[in-house]
Amino acid sequence: MKQQTKLIQAGRGKKWTGQAVNPPVVRASTITFDSMAELAHASQHKGDRVPYYGRRGTATHFAFQEAICELEGGAGCALYPCGAAAVSGALLSFLQHGDHLLMVDTVYEPTRALCEKILRPMGVETEYYDPMIGAGIERLLRPNTKAIFLESPGSLTMEVQDVPAICNIARAKGVITLLDNTWASPILCRPFELGVDISIQAATKYIVGHSDVMLGTASANEQYWPQLREHSYILGYCASADDVYQASRGLRTLGVRLAQHQQNALKIASWIEQRPEVEAVRHPAFASNPGHEFFVRDFSGSNGLFSFVLRQGGAKAVAAFVEGMQYFKMGFSWGGYESLISPTLNVQKLRTASQWPYSGPLIRLHIGLEDPEDLIADLEQAFSRFKAALLA
Numbered sequence: 001m002k003q004q005t006k007l008i009q010a011g012r013g014k015k016w017t018g019q020a021v022n023p024p025v026v027r028a029s030t031i032t033f034d035s036m037a038e039l040a041h042a043s044q045h046k047g048d049r050v051p052y053y054g055r056r057g058t059a060t061h062f063a064f065q066e067a068i069c070e071l072e073g074g075a076g077c078a079l080y081p082c083g084a085a086a087v088s089g090a091l092l093s094f095l096q097h098g099d100h101l102l103m104v105d106t107v108y109e110p111t112r113a114l115c116e117k118i119l120r121p122m123g124v125e126t127e128y129y130d131p132m133i134g135a136g137i138e139r140l141l142r143p144n145t146k147a148i149f150l151e152s153p154g155s156l157t158m159e160v161q162d163v164p165a166i167c168n169i170a171r172a173k174g175v176i177t178l179l180d181n182t183w184a185s186p187i188l189c190r191p192f193e194l195g196v197d198i199s200i201q202a203a204t205k206y207i208v209g210h211s212d213v214m215l216g217t218a219s220a221n222e223q224y225w226p227q228l229r230e231h232s233y234i235l236g237y238c239a240s241a242d243d244v245y246q247a248s249r250g251l252r253t254l255g256v257r258l259a260q261h262q263q264n265a266l267k268i269a270s271w272i273e274q275r276p277e278v279e280a281v282r283h284p285a286f287a288s289n290p291g292h293e294f295f296v297r298d299f300s301g302s303n304g305l306f307s308f309v310l311r312q313g314g315a316k317a318v319a320a321f322v323e324g325m326q327y328f329k330m331g332f333s334w335g336g337y338e339s340l341i342s343p344t345l346n347v348q349k350l351r352t353a354s355q356w357p358y359s360g361p362l363i364r365l366h367i368g369l370e371d372p373e374d375l376i377a378d379l380e381q382a383f384s385r386f387k388a389a390l391l392a
């Protein structure tokens, strides 16, 4: 089955949908049983998409979990109220006092905050590594290294990691690998084929796709699924049936949306690259992007998210750029149908184990589904405001 067909079929077996096209929204805390035997059966199979208690999910959740497994390739998928909860839930399901965690230096900022503010006081030591380390990760392994956390491409700066090189070494040493796979969504790369043990999605982004629901997933291979499932359940992570329904719905158009995001973003990134004010474009599909060769090898395409670095400019000039946009809205998150803009003045401040090569400000864009000509006109005016502010 081709991927676009899989996106339409996944999680839509009659078992979940009945005679309808979509699985229904089944809201429940209590699940009721008619007999001791039924209760015993549910208790034995409570991790296998058999209704047991609301926190373990209903048919709405089971259909979506099945779909994510089919798309990403995991043995099972746990659901969380947001992407940040999926990150914390997956890490807390495996880490204990005394463990050493290797964390990519370009990780999503709240994940770094989790390591520093929650894990470190609990006795888990996080050591950050250069995103381009590849097989060099071996030098950082210690006897107590429990897990390696990857995010590829890196948040904001888009370095693409050599995921298989890192996972090969980790697997040989019995170290768990977790990948924040949000940028790729469940369809632009196959994390389990690259050797990853646990793949995390902020479903909030492209899966939901409409900037109106928060949801997270963590999928695991056969080896780690039982512990991920049980420990996340014990920690109390769950998601509402209404939100999961919206995510299921988002999956059906994920392929066509991503194709359009990709096309629009490539067009706009190429236009930006020609601008004299721009020092560099960070887009994984561009040959100049660190790890581009791994992108070509491991990904089937790109999306609407990329960044660029201006040659110069302080807070005032950057404000002139990002304020007064007609279509690009300023705000966090990405993956919806709309365009977003987000400035970062000091990238180096966000990392400790690698050198950021530029001194100018960085601007991250999420390119939505608007007509790219309109978006380019919007950016053209932003560059004019920026230039005027530099001269003022």
Ligand SMILES: *Cc1c(COP(=O)(O)O)cnc(C)c1O
Residues within 6 Å of the ligand: 082, 083, 084, 085, 087, 108, 151, 155, 180, 182, 183, 202, 203, 204, 205, 214, 215, 216, 333
């Ligand atoms: C947004 C994001 C998250 C967190 O997701 P939320 O649903 O906002 O909690 C985690 N990782 C990455 C890479 C993200 O972009």
